[in-house]
Amino acid sequence: MHLRTKIFSVALVFGLSSGFSTAAWAQQPSLTVDRDPIASPDPDTAPAGQTAPVGPGNNTGDKISSGRGGYTLRRDAYEVRLNATVLDGNGRSILTLPQDAFHVFEDGVPQTVNSFRQEDLPVSIGILIDSSGSMYDKRDAVNKAAVRLIKLSNPKDEAFLVDFSFEPYIDTDFTSDVSKLEAGLSYVKSSGGTAMYDALLASADYLSKNAKQPKQVLLVVTDGEDNASATSLEDAIARIQDLDGPVIYSVGLLFGKDTDKRESRHARRVLESLAEQTGGIAFFPKNVQEVDSIADQVAKDIREQYTITYHSTKSPTLGGYRQVHVDAKYKGFNKLTVRTRTGYFPKVSGGADKTEK
Structure with missing residues (x-):
């Protein structure tokens, strides 16, 4: 049986004024993994006038801010x-x-x-797969590409697998074993909405706390707009960047007869923004047959x-x-x-x- 235990992490809600933003603490859904919960910093225990710890090493001196672009x-x-x-x-x-x-x-x-x-250089990779109901017909192609990415990676790379609909779940913890990744993919079931921002935030947080390699990457595959996150795109990017910048590669499966053109344009801009602000690339295949080749391009870019x-x-x-x-x-x-x-x-x-x- 594949047991998964809920983990909660602390996320920041940011003011958008100039200079360092004022932070208020908010509980956000985080990764669910098949082991004991990981304790998150408790803002109530932080000394008066001091920001509660966040990011690598829980450095209480760390701050994050908004800026141009x-x-x-x-x-x-x-x-x-x-x-x-x-x-x-x-x-x-x-x-x-x-x-x-x-x-x-x-x-x-x-x-x-x-x-x-x-x-x-070896890399720690988080592979995030949209498991909302609309992904059902695309899952086989996405699974194949995820496996191919690991096969093409540096032998010292490590990867963990996350699926997300309303909430993100870890299906395979950090591993270099392709068979374990394949087993994790079998747990993914397509249903529910799309909480991509929550999944990215939680995965970046998990990556910063558990990755063995300083070079870190998130690959997210989705077929539409976020419609279920508790956090916003801006807050998710801010938190991810504060965790010392895992590069984000995004894959938008924005095709199909039922695809809304307006929503598709917005989803494309979101995925491009995630990649651009972190140094990654956004991919938009025209059909499921093109998905597999994207794994080759991502692996090549990471290694070169x-x-x-x-x-x-x-x-x-x-x-x-x-x-x-x-x-x-x-x-x-x-x-x-x-x-x-x-x-x-x-x-x-x-x-x-x-x-x-």
Whole structure:
């Protein structure tokens, strides 16, 4: 028997005023997993005037804020880490660039690259599958693609499987065993509504607390709009970014005779926003036959990235949103495009600079 025990995590409700937002604590549905509940921080136990702990390490000095273009992150870290994909003018991944080909700008100010490497780093992956009733006819293709993604991954990768309708459930906990993932897929039943934002928030939280690898990814597959979440898209992105930015790859199965065009356009914008703000990619196959090939593209993109770090020329104690832009220029290439996250808020704890994981 596959037993699943309810877990609740604490989510933030954000004010959208300038500067650091005022946080109020709210209980949100979180992941259900086949083991004992994981304790969440209790805001009632936080000292007066202090934000209750959130994010990796439950650092009470961590804060999150809204900014231009969405929500971004930064722990109490002076060193900024970027995972970057470089494409040529034909959309092909370029893996042979040296460090001096990269030019990093923060708020328009050139930054000095502190470290640089291009290698297939192990990844912790959360695979989120929409199990609402409308997904019934698409499940076989989605299951096949999920299995293929793991088969194409680094042998040291680990993945967990989540299905969500009204609530998110873990069907397979972290594993590198394809057979365990296949077994978990058999537990998924299509019924109910679509609470995608809740599922993303809960999965990112679970990832931050349990993942073995610092490089982290969420892949979400859905066929429509969120219609059941307790949290909003903006709040979900803010919380995900505060957990130090798992990259989100989204797959929108926005096809079929019963698909509402207006809802489809909105769902597309949502999935594109989730990917863009975290450095991932949004995919929109035209039919179920194209779903399998997307697994190949996601696996390839994850494995063909550069890791770039730099020390900001602006002290993190100054706070404020920092826009990040990365250019790549190298002889033999007329046009190179760099995809990475587009900004962050620095985090400060006790005034000391710390290196992010």
